[in-house]
Amino acid sequence: MGMLLRLAHLRAREIFAEALRPLDLRTYHYGALLVLARKGPCTQRELAAALATDKSTMVRMIDDLEDRGLITRARMPSDRRAHAITLTDRGREVTARADAIAETMHDVLLAGFTDDERRTLRDLLVRLTRYDAF
Numbered sequence: 001m002g003m004l005l006r007l008a009h010l011r012a013r014e015i016f017a018e019a020l021r022p023l024d025l026r027t028y029h030y031g032a033l034l035v036l037a038r039k040g041p042c043t044q045r046e047l048a049a050a051l052a053t054d055k056s057t058m059v060r061m062i063d064d065l066e067d068r069g070l071i072t073r074a075r076m077p078s079d080r081r082a083h084a085i086t087l088t089d090r091g092r093e094v095t096a097r098a099d100a101i102a103e104t105m106h107d108v109l110l111a112g113f114t115d116d117e118r119r120t121l122r123d124l125l126v127r128l129t130r131y132d133a134f
């Protein structure tokens with residue numbers, strides 16, 4: 001089962017990575033943008049938890065997204081050690097374009113599945129991962 005999940009992940013990531021190339025985004029960039037678009041501004045720690053990534057990887061990703069003008073990072077008045085991460089207007093625009101690409105890629109990846117099978121697969125994956133960011 002583990003190998004099948006890994007192979008499914010690799011296939012999906014490969015298809016999606018290629019589709020995101022025109023936006024100059026990586027799949028992990030899209031994950032961060034998507035969480036921010038769905039949940040709104042959050043701290044680096046909250047974003048790292050939602051993406052299941054470590055602190056140093058999160059800092060590099062945030063630096064990269066900030067350099068691209070897709071997010072802003074500002075110290076929180078209530079806790080000067082924490083930074084609030086927020087999508088910029090450009091970040092929202094790029095996220096919307098990437099969302100459209102993601103929908104198309106879902107259709108490509110799941111072309112052999114019925115609508116019921118797609119819903120079932122999604123529901124099972126949510127239960128398996130206990131992931132509530134979406």
